[in-house]
Amino acid sequence: MSVTYTDGPVIECESTSAYVNDFSVFLRCEVRARPPLTSIYWLIDDNNTVVMDNKSVGDYWSIDMVRKT
Numbered sequence: 001m002s003v004t005y006t007d008g009p010v011i012e013c014e015s016t017s018a019y020v021n022d023f024s025v026f027l028r029c030e031v032r033a034r035p036p037l038t039s040i041y042w043l044i045d046d047n048n049t050v051v052m053d054n055k056s057v058g059d060y061w062s063i064d065m066v067r068k069t
Contacts, residue, residue: 009033 010032018025031037041052051057 009037 011029012031013027013029016025016027027042031040039052041050043049044051044057049057
């Protein structure tokens with residue numbers, strides 16, 4: 001049976017923390033969606049700066065891994 005999520009994807013993130021001047025932070029989230037996701041991106045500041053697809057923006061960068069299950 002295939003179920004389509006009508007309220008959007010289901011997102012669950014592990015608890016994490018960082019401090020001012022930390023060099024990096026590791027975030028891990030599980031996203032379940034039907035239809036499947038096509039991309040993931042992060043909004044990282046009040047200006048809605050977007051970081052995605054293993055690219056950098058200024059001092060920010062991300063490594064995204066999408067794994068189909």
